Amino acid sequence: MDSFTLDGLSPIAFGSGAFREAGELIKNAGLGGKALIITGANYLQKTGKIAKLDDQLAAAGIACEIYSKISPNPRASEVNEAAKIINETACDFVIGFGGGSAMDAAKAAAALAVCGGDIWDYIRHWDDFETRPVAGALPVVTIPTRYGSGAEISIFSVISNGETNEKAVLTSPEIMPSLAIIDPEFCLDLPLEQAGYAVTDIMAHLIETYISGSGSSPVADSLTETLACDLIKNASKIIRGEASIGEHENIFYISLLALTGITHVGRGGDFPLHDLEHPLSAYFDVPHGLGLGALFPHLMQYSFEHAADRYEKLYLKVFKRMADEGFQPVNAYKTETGALERAANAVDCFTEFFTALGSYKKLSRYGLSEDKLDKLASDVIRLYGHGQLFIPNAKKLRYSDIIEIYKKAI
Structure with missing residues (x-):
């Protein structure tokens, strides 16, 4: 640790x-x-x-x-x-x-x-x-x-x-x-769309450091995994229109814990997704949670092979764990033939969850096009590279990598 x-x-x-x-x-x-x-x-x-x-x-x-x-x-x-x-x-x-x-x-x-x-x-x-x-x-x-x-x-x-x-x-x-x-x-009268964006932001706060951190902190990992499970369970009731004050209390509490620092102490980690989203919402004024949801699956897809052990663990400790408990919030389960397949399945499960929340959308409808990508990628490196030519991540994100992630989100 x-x-x-x-x-x-x-x-x-x-x-x-x-x-x-x-x-x-x-x-x-x-x-x-x-x-x-x-x-x-x-x-x-x-x-x-x-x-x-x-x-x-x-x-x-x-x-x-x-x-x-x-x-x-x-x-x-x-x-x-x-x-x-x-x-x-x-x-x-x-x-x-x-x-x-x-x-x-x-x-x-x-x-x-x-x-x-x-x-x-x-x-x-x-x-x-x-x-x-x-x-x-x-x-x-x-x-x-x-x-x-x-x-x-x-x-x-x-x-x-x-x-x-x-x-x-x-x-x-x-x-x-x-x-x-x-x-x-x-939050009782929070529109479903805004609730979905908010839950996406909370999940990003939980998961970004989990998949980008290099240290070992089993307690922080276990806490993150449990909070991710609880967030999905409570958010699923919001998606189905079944939420009561109890679900909103739980999500607010998880939201607090996700930014106290206790979910990543001992292993570090960064917020590469937020680094990519900030220039996007600055330029196009899209809601922050929507920008996160639109980019998160593509960042995961780009990174999971370089942190396969972390993604595999996410799949097993979050989605597989919930399925074993009789709660199946997504349908993106596949035949598990190895660690890399389980890691890839984590990406599919999160993509389906963000889709259900309404935050995984194509950004072309908000004005994103290929001629804007140079400005966005340059701003990411300039604002969040801290003097380096890359953004910290499981796989370092250089200018060309960021361009490709944005392209997939169009």
């Missing part, structure tokens, strides 16, 4: 109905007397949930301002504007209310309000670009309305630049949320 460090989690208030206690929870956190709520443009306003949060804060003696212009892939310009409002209205802390985009924007704006300037200067987006250090941030409260991103407890903020069609990651312990309020009841 490799040596590792594991940072502490944000304080978490988790449970059905937790949102109804948001005002008191935030008051008891002692973050200040005025907040800027950062959220998206439509859903929470139309459903009255922003007004409910406003009322709760007022009852707790906390004033608030609202910034509701965050795009599905949050823009640097939006973060800059939100930070300006924070300072102009003398807010003490920030509340990210919504999906991963709202929470990422809130964390970035909280840092920019303290550090000043343009948020893009703090985000590494060129090999020789010297980013400004994040020297501090206002406290952040996150209230996720869906599972998937894990942004409610992470030190990451994924931001897009609409002028250059780039998408990169702000990373700093300074933006770790001070409090996360997680109420799975928000």
